[in-house]
Amino acid sequence: MSNTTLRRKAVSSLFVGFCALSVLLALVPLALILFFVVAQGVQALNLDFFTHMPRPVGEPGGGMANAIVGTLILTGLGSLLAVPVGIMSGIYMSEYAGSRFAAATRFAADTLNGVPSIVIGVFVYGLAVLPFKQFSAFAGGIALGIMMIPIIARTTEELLLLIPGSMREGALALGATRARAVFTVVLPAALPGIVTGVVLALARIAGETAPLLFTSFNNRYFSTKLSQPIASLTVQVFTYAISPYADWHRQAWAGALVLVSIVLLCSLLARVATRRLERMHGG
Amino acid sequence: MQSKDLRFRLGTGAFALVLILLVVGIGVELTRQSMSSIVKFGLNFWRTQTWDPVVGDFGALPFIWGTLYSSILALVLATPVALGIAIFSSELAPSRLRQPLVFLIELLAAIPSIVYGLWGIFVLVPAVRALEVAIPSVLRQLPLFSGPPLGVGMLAAGLILAIMIIPFTSSVAREVLKSVPLAQREGAYALGATRFEAIRAALFFARTGIVGAVMLGFGRALGETMAVTMVIGNNPRISASLLAPQYTMAAVLANEFTEADTDLHIAALIEIGLVLFVITLVINGLSRLLIWSMARSSTPRAAAPLAEAAA
Numbered sequence: 001m002s003n004t005t006l007r008r009k010a011v012s013s014l015f016v017g018f019c020a021l022s023v024l025l026a027l028v029p030l031a032l033i034l035f036f037v038v039a040q041g042v043q044a045l046n047l048d049f050f051t052h053m054p055r056p057v058g059e060p061g062g063g064m065a066n067a068i069v070g071t072l073i074l075t076g077l078g079s080l081l082a083v084p085v086g087i088m089s090g091i092y093m094s095e096y097a098g099s100r101f102a103a104a105t106r107f108a109a110d111t112l113n114g115v116p117s118i119v120i121g122v123f124v125y126g127l128a129v130l131p132f133k134q135f136s137a138f139a140g141g142i143a144l145g146i147m148m149i150p151i152i153a154r155t156t157e158e159l160l161l162l163i164p165g166s167m168r169e170g171a172l173a174l175g176a177t178r179a180r181a182v183f184t185v186v187l188p189a190a191l192p193g194i195v196t197g198v199v200l201a202l203a204r205i206a207g208e209t210a211p212l213l214f215t216s217f218n219n220r221y222f223s224t225k226l227s228q229p230i231a232s233l234t235v236q237v238f239t240y241a242i243s244p245y246a247d248w249h250r251q252a253w254a255g256a257l258v259l260v261s262i263v264l265l266c267s268l269l270a271r272v273a274t275r276r277l278e279r280m281h282g283g
Numbered sequence: 284m285q286s287k288d289l290r291f292r293l294g295t296g297a298f299a300l301v302l303i304l305l306v307v308g309i310g311v312e313l314t315r316q317s318m319s320s321i322v323k324f325g326l327n328f329w330r331t332q333t334w335d336p337v338v339g340d341f342g343a344l345p346f347i348w349g350t351l352y353s354s355i356l357a358l359v360l361a362t363p364v365a366l367g368i369a370i371f372s373s374e375l376a377p378s379r380l381r382q383p384l385v386f387l388i389e390l391l392a393a394i395p396s397i398v399y400g401l402w403g404i405f406v407l408v409p410a411v412r413a414l415e416v417a418i419p420s421v422l423r424q425l426p427l428f429s430g431p432p433l434g435v436g437m438l439a440a441g442l443i444l445a446i447m448i449i450p451f452t453s454s455v456a457r458e459v460l461k462s463v464p465l466a467q468r469e470g471a472y473a474l475g476a477t478r479f480e481a482i483r484a485a486l487f488f489a490r491t492g493i494v495g496a497v498m499l500g501f502g503r504a505l506g507e508t509m510a511v512t513m514v515i516g517n518n519p520r521i522s523a524s525l526l527a528p529q530y531t532m533a534a535v536l537a538n539e540f541t542e543a544d545t546d547l548h549i550a551a552l553i554e555i556g557l558v559l560f561v562i563t564l565v566i567n568g569l570s571r572l573l574i575w576s577m578a579r580s581s582t583p584r585a586a587a588p589l590a591e592a593a594a
Contacts, residue, residue: 026365084298085298123309126315126316126553262397
């Protein structure tokens, strides 16, 4: 073998080695983050965390019951806004895929998806906080909803486009209107996938902090009023993390563990569901 | 029946319109709310370095500097790794490993920013501090490494941002590489190319899309808020040093918005939000344009039969 060949082979092996190393370089931080969140979080996580209110500084114990309820309310409000808008606009994008307006919508969805979440927070502050001179759960829900809409819209569009055209054509051939064909045949066929997409969007949105900082703000007390500021897991973790108190740091880790568990669980569920769907459609 | 179809089209179209209205609405609303700051400071807002809410003097240059510095640093650190991952998971890894690998990398994107921040404060920052202490004194003379080793600062922010954008860049780059016709690689191998040479040819073929993928990561880094806020040190002072605590546009919004008590202060903050919005709009738009033009130019029609034959 000539020298050049040897050199070329060496370069090639080096390159393959670098690519494998890159994977390790990304997996090490992932492992470290998961390790610390689990190791630190488990120490502080107990039943009290879910059922008790935060205690004042200096008193050990307590939990984040109000923040957990707050996060549930906020994500619930967000989905209430985002699921109808997202699914309906997804239907439009797939049904009229060739039209200019659909292309514009698609572009808007991708743009909205790339807008930093803190900017969404600023926008909703002007929209729903300033006019009422009041931070509110309502405003936080709107902010989260705006972030969910483009995700759900694009997922719905993609999944509807996967449904074989023959199904829609069959319905239309039987005399169904377009609306009927979509709502009784095409949409139900894609529904499991869309539900998966919504769950994934929920998981992502439950972990958002920045858009809540000046919309739903925070609340030390238990509140379910939509017109009042409300606590959330993420903002609470932020407050605790930058505080100087060791006890609050422990609580922050516990909150992080809960957040990461939600995300992991949803991702795994979605993965299992997607696989089953793929098999069903003979993919 | 036609009228029913029209009603369906208009009905779903109205929801689709919401998406467009939201994007336009964000731009209009942020401009409207920041008008007093735009009028009062004009271009000086972007040229001056004093940020003094008490006096009512607002110059945003330190935040722009910090945002660009941290994002570019993250880009430099993340891009080779992200491309390596994309290549490994689309070209090199055994096919059984690919899916789990992609799943793990995408988990990095699923972890909430606040969790990165918490981990950053208590794990990464002490590690960075140890690293900074170990920098030899010769290097400490350089502006890049000047200042006391605090741990919090630009280096920690760049590192955490790099970890956070890797999954975005690598997943788009992987899709782009997948869209390169198989014939490209087969041709290279047939000519006796090594693996590296064949992949290099594919990368060259996909270069526009790859640049798009990298820019998409950049867009993510520019707007990332919580994790950066928690580790960058939040000091509005321009410095070339990796060790110096600095500030970003997103971080100043997160920290000062609820505490701003004058209208001008709020307007100035909203103007920062407006510019952040415009910058990410442009970067994301450009990157999608590149990825899209790449997808179009690789003529899937010619490649499809080949791919099917190979499968």
